[in-house]
Amino acid sequence: MPRPVSAQATYLPGLDGVRALAVIAVLGYHLEVPFLRGGLLGVGMFFTLSGFLITFILLREWDEHGRIDLKRFWLRRARRLLPAVILLLLVVLVATVLVAPDDLGDRLVESAAAMLYISNWTTIASDTSYFVAFAGPGPLDHLWSLAVEEQFYVIWPLLFVGLLTPLRRHLARVVLITLGLAAASFVWMYVVAEPGFDNTRAYEGTDTRAGGLLLGVVLAMVWRPDRLRAKIADGARNVVDGLGVVALAVLTWLVVATDPFSLSLYRGGLLLLSVATLLLLAVAVHPASRVAALLGTAPLVWIGERSYGIYLWHLPVIAFTPVTVLPEQPVVLGAIQLALSVGLSALSWTFVEDPIRRHGLLGAIEYARSDGRTRTGGRWAAAPTPTLVGGSAAVAIVGVAILAMLPVVGGTARSSASAGVPPAIDPEPIADADPDAGVGLVDAVDETESDTAALAGDPETECDAVVHIGDSTSRGLFNENQLPDPEERIDARYAAVGVGEVANEVSPAQSVVETYNDEPNSDDRVADYMTREYDGCWVFALGMQDSANQAVGGVVELGDRIDILMEQIGDQPALWMTGLALEQDGPWSDPEIRKWNDAVTDACGRWPNMRVYDWRSEAQEDWYDADGIHFNAAGDVERAARIATALAVAFPAAADRPTDCLVRSEA
Numbered sequence: 001m002p003r004p005v006s007a008q009a010t011y012l013p014g015l016d017g018v019r020a021l022a023v024i025a026v027l028g029y030h031l032e033v034p035f036l037r038g039g040l041l042g043v044g045m046f047f048t049l050s051g052f053l054i055t056f057i058l059l060r061e062w063d064e065h066g067r068i069d070l071k072r073f074w075l076r077r078a079r080r081l082l083p084a085v086i087l088l089l090l091v092v093l094v095a096t097v098l099v100a101p102d103d104l105g106d107r108l109v110e111s112a113a114a115m116l117y118i119s120n121w122t123t124i125a126s127d128t129s130y131f132v133a134f135a136g137p138g139p140l141d142h143l144w145s146l147a148v149e150e151q152f153y154v155i156w157p158l159l160f161v162g163l164l165t166p167l168r169r170h171l172a173r174v175v176l177i178t179l180g181l182a183a184a185s186f187v188w189m190y191v192v193a194e195p196g197f198d199n200t201r202a203y204e205g206t207d208t209r210a211g212g213l214l215l216g217v218v219l220a221m222v223w224r225p226d227r228l229r230a231k232i233a234d235g236a237r238n239v240v241d242g243l244g245v246v247a248l249a250v251l252t253w254l255v256v257a258t259d260p261f262s263l264s265l266y267r268g269g270l271l272l273l274s275v276a277t278l279l280l281l282a283v284a285v286h287p288a289s290r291v292a293a294l295l296g297t298a299p300l301v302w303i304g305e306r307s308y309g310i311y312l313w314h315l316p317v318i319a320f321t322p323v324t325v326l327p328e329q330p331v332v333l334g335a336i337q338l339a340l341s342v343g344l345s346a347l348s349w350t351f352v353e354d355p356i357r358r359h360g361l362l363g364a365i366e367y368a369r370s371d372g373r374t375r376t377g378g379r380w381a382a383a384p385t386p387t388l389v390g391g392s393a394a395v396a397i398v399g400v401a402i403l404a405m406l407p408v409v410g411g412t413a414r415s416s417a418s419a420g421v422p423p424a425i426d427p428e429p430i431a432d433a434d435p436d437a438g439v440g441l442v443d444a445v446d447e448t449e450s451d452t453a454a455l456a457g458d459p460e461t462e463c464d465a466v467v468h469i470g471d472s473t474s475r476g477l478f479n480e481n482q483l484p485d486p487e488e489r490i491d492a493r494y495a496a497v498g499v500g501e502v503a504n505e506v507s508p509a510q511s512v513v514e515t516y517n518d519e520p521n522s523d524d525r526v527a528d529y530m531t532r533e534y535d536g537c538w539v540f541a542l543g544m545q546d547s548a549n550q551a552v553g554g555v556v557e558l559g560d561r562i563d564i565l566m567e568q569i570g571d572q573p574a575l576w577m578t579g580l581a582l583e584q585d586g587p588w589s590d591p592e593i594r595k596w597n598d599a600v601t602d603a604c605g606r607w608p609n610m611r612v613y614d615w616r617s618e619a620q621e622d623w624y625d626a627d628g629i630h631f632n633a634a635g636d637v638e639r640a641a642r643i644a645t646a647l648a649v650a651f652p653a654a655a656d657r658p659t660d661c662l663v664r665s666e667a
Contacts, residue, residue, distance in 0.1 A: 010060075010226055014284030015049065016304025017295025018277075022046050023307040025255050027341070030137065030318055031334045034585075038258025041273050043145045044212050045251070046311075048277040050149050051156075051216025058160055059220060068161050076357075077153050081308075083356045084348050085146065088312045089114060092139050095320060110140040117150035119143040120204040127517045129198040131260060139316035144204045151206050152213050160217075175221050178214050185211030186271050193266035195553030198516075202266045212274040216281070223282050230287035237288050244283030244291030250276040261552040261587055309345030309353060317341050317402065323626035340402055347398060459655075460498040461648035463573060465536030467503040467529060468494075469522050471510040471545045473579075473629065476636035477643075478504045488637045493644035498653060501536075503529075511545040512561040514554065526568045537651060538574040539643065540565065543596040544629060547579075548587035550595075558599035566607045573609055573651045576600045577643070578616040582628030604661035611650035614662045618642060641665075 022045035029039025061068050089111045096107045113122040123130065123144055130141065163174045189208035193199050202208050232240075254273055258265060284292050303310070317340045326333040468474065468490065476482035477490040486492055491502045505525050509516035512523055520528070522542060546554075546561055556564075566574065578600065579593040597616060604610050623635025631639060642665035650663045 012225055012285050013296030013301050014289070014292035015053065015281070015295075016307075017292075017297070017300040018045065018049055018280060018284050019304035019307040020300040021251070021295075022049070023303065023310050026311060027314055027338065028255075029260075030142075030315060031337060032330070033334070035256055037260060038255045040260055041251075041254055041258060041270075044209075044270055044273045045277045046145065047149065047209060047212040048216040048219075048274050049281060050152070051213035052220045052278075052281050053216075054153065054156070055160065055217045055220035056225065058157060059224070060226070062164060068157065068164075070157055070161070073157055074153070077150075079357045080353070081146070081150065083352050084309055084312055085114060085143070087348060087352055088316070089140075092316050095316075096139075099320070106138070107140065110138070110143070114140060114143045114146070117147045119147040120145075120206060121147070124201050124204055128200070130200045130203060131198055137315055137319050139319040141319075142311065142315045148204070148206050148209050149213075152210065156213070156217070171221060175218055178218050178221070182211045182214035182218065185209070185214065189266050189270065193263060195263055195549075195555055199263075199266060208266075209270075212270065212277075215274045215278050219278050219281060223285070225285035225287075228286050228288075232288045237290075240283055240286050240289050241291050243279055244289060247276045247280035247283065248291070251280065259552075263553045306342070306345045306349045309348040310341055313344040313348070314338075314341035317344070327626065344398065344402065459645070459648040460653040461537075462651050462653045463499055463537035463647060465501040465503075465534075466494055466499050466539055466647070467505055467525075467534065467536065468539045468541065469510070469525055470506040470539075470541035471543075472506075472508045473544055473631065474506040474541045475508070476631055476633070477640050478506060482633055482636055483640070488640060490640035490644060493640045494647070497644050497648040499537075499644075499647075506541075509545050510542070511549050512542065512564055513546075513556045514549050523564055523568075526565050530568055536572065537647070538565075538569055538572060539647060540574060540576045541643070543577065543579045543593060543600065544581070544588060547592040547596040551587040551592045558596055559603055562600060562603040563606070566603070566610060569609075571609045573611075574607070575611050575613055575643075575647050575650050576604070577613045580616040580619045582621060582624050588629050601661060610661070611658070612662050613643065613646035613650065614664055615639070615642070618665060 022042040025036060025039040025042030025045070027039070028036030029042070033039070058068055058073070061073075093104070093107055093111060096104050109122075110119065113119045119140070123141075130144070160174075163177060164171075167173050185208060189202050189205075189211065192205065192208055193202040250272070254269070254276070258269060262269070283289050284295050286292055314337070317337050321333070321337060326336075468477075470477075474490075480486070480489075483489045491504075494502050507516075507519045510519065511521060513521060515521050522540070526538075546558060550556075550558055562576070578597040581588060581590040581593045583589045584591065600612055604612050620635075620638075623631055623638055625632050625635075646663055646665045649658065649665070651657060
């Protein structure tokens with residue numbers, strides 16, 4: 001809560017301290033500070049604070065004038081929120097043109113949604129995951145929260161006036177109605193959230209997140225800061241401060257201990273966060289509280305005043321920083337990104353946000369033309385606020401320079417990607433399925449046309465046809481952008497060991513049971529082939545997504561997932577794979593993929609027609625992308641050759657199948 005422009009307004013510095021804590025938590029989350037994995041909860045703190053502050057402002061006006069000037073209220077909100085976000089969008093668009101022009105279409109759509117304050121719903125409608133972006137976050141991904149708040153700023157004042165008008169003498173009834181709406185929102189969040197790696201709908205929905213805002217509304221109606229006494233008994237003061245300490249402890253625990261993928265976040269976690277924030281706000285606005293005085297210290301107030309700008313700028317700085325910048329020094333990199341984010345927000349506050357919130361856009365321009373004077377009693381008087389035009393231009397130039405230079409310094413800018421899509425890979429397959437082929441098979445590359453298709457000594461396979469089913473880790477195997485040389489792609493490698501037809505059934509985030517972006521899961525894909533009487537071999541390059549789904553609440557055990565597919569294909573040969581991830585934490589980590597490896601090797605003993613290629617024993621770290629999950633071009637070259645050879649080893653044309661379940665590549 002920056003210091004109010006009006007001298008009659010109540011300034012509560014403790015609220016700036018709460019803002020500071022919230023934005024620090026969010027920064028920690030996006031900067032991937034290990035002990036702040038739950039830092040995304042800082043957004044929930046902002047929501048509850050906003051509900052409290054806005055309703056307090058509306059109640060003050062209602063008490064003083066017996067009415068609420070909604071036009072004036074919305075104008076003040078626009079002055080406070082729009083200038084900074086417009087400046088941000090302009091800077092991001094210009095930087096995108098300079099360093100990532102292929103992303104300009106996406107940025108324009110996102111910018112339009114941001115200006116209309118519907119970013120949360122456009123994200124939900126596009127089935128884009130907020131939680132899974134292997135190529136890094138997009139520079140505007142965080143604007144969903146501003147959309148939720150702005151929708152609240154439009155709807156709640158109308159509803160509040162509608163409730164106050166007939167119930168002006170019965171504020172308690174308004175409180176009960178608001179509590180009922182908040183409860184309904186939290187219950188709806190519980191219903192909407194599902195086991196799985198992605199709950200963007202529950203996390204970003206205005207309906208599911210309204211509960212936190214509405215609890216702040218309730219506090220504003222029952223705990224009026226302007227009616228609290230600064231002098232209270234020592235015992236009462238200790239109680240107030242004790243509650244503040246408890247609230248801080250609970251919030252700290254939530255930020256440190258919360259798993260952002262956990263279903264518990266939506267089934268009590270965000271409710272507990274809102275209640276703890278509510279308690280902290282009650283203490284932060286009490287004039288007798290020592291905790292409030294601590295929250296109102298100068299450093300926290302400074303951060304809190306600029307928290308809106310810090311929130312706006314931090315993600316573009318992170319998103320435009322290439323993964324090649326200081327990969328071995330994350331602390332140094334994080335410090336640089338933090339400094340850039342705070343620096344840009346300070347410039348934005350000084351030259352854009354503060355002048356416009358004080359004078360309005362036209363007033364700020366007139367003020368700038370007056371050489372730094374404000375009109376007082378018909379005369380211009382000196383004022384401390386810097387000029388707008390030159391300052392805005394300076395912020396824009398500095399912002400563009402920073403966001404554009406980061407990729408120049410570190411390499412190519414990373415593009416935002418949705419769940420499971422590896423960076424720098426065109427999502428289009430190399431060939432569409434031939435409808436005349438009956439089961440969607442395409443001819444493999446003719447081995448007679450390739451000088452390097454067959455490696456010396458490669459075995460031949462009994463498999464005349466292969467369906468390759470895989471998640472995003474298989475995308476590069478078929479992709480001409482990742483592997484421009486057709487002889488290095490996996491269809492050519494399959495041809496080298498005698499496969500005549502290859503079907504590419506690879507899609508992002510594919511698993512056996514769960515679905516993503518309305519794509520069929522592996523169960524559906526296999527069923528489709530079996531319905532069309534496919535008879536051939538199978539390569540199941542799965543596991544990364546299945547183990548991740550299971551880690552965050554999946555209800556089908558890993559071994560059962562394998563059995564689901566094996567039961568469908570009957571006695572047809574099937575090659576599965578072990579996996580390796582370089583990440584050690586989170587759903588897509590190596591501890592989780594190890595569980596998949598155990599499950600797939602156990603299943604091999606149950607199915608005589610199944611073999612397991614032990615990719616894990618051959619994989620090398622330098623074949624992986626920076627995310628530690630997907631593969632670079634060198635890795636895909638190796639992976640394509642080794643999978644094809646392992647297929648021939650597992651199911652040879654001129655020899656008996658090996659008796660051991662585990663096979664290795666001879667490539």
